[in-house]
Amino acid sequence: MPTAFIPFTMRASARDGHRRTFRTDVERLSAGHLHWAPLDVLRSTGTQAVFRGAVPQGAHTTTDADLARFLEDRLATADIHLDLSVTIDR
Numbered sequence: 001m002p003t004a005f006i007p008f009t010m011r012a013s014a015r016d017g018h019r020r021t022f023r024t025d026v027e028r029l030s031a032g033h034l035h036w037a038p039l040d041v042l043r044s045t046g047t048q049a050v051f052r053g054a055v056p057q058g059a060h061t062t063t064d065a066d067l068a069r070f071l072e073d074r075l076a077t078a079d080i081h082l083d084l085s086v087t088i089d090r
Helices: 019-030 064-077
Strands: 005-014 039-044 048-056 082-088
Touching: 005 019, 005 064, 019 039, 019 048, 048 064, 064 082
Parallel strands: none
Antiparallel strands: 005 048, 005 082, 039 048
């Protein structure tokens, strides 16, 4: 049975203490380093970026806040520390 993917828009902001790595983090995200969530950069500045992506449907896609927490946790395991706000496309 095919897996359903949930599209979303994500705004990423530089987190305090990690501002120096923000540009590198955005580049890592847009270069496909996250094989579990393909992301495209829609626009980016020195402190914020907007991405479009999709993740497999699951408990983490129930609400925008659930998905934001899930993504922040997954990114932290890749040593990417960003503040996220997410909107699931319904």
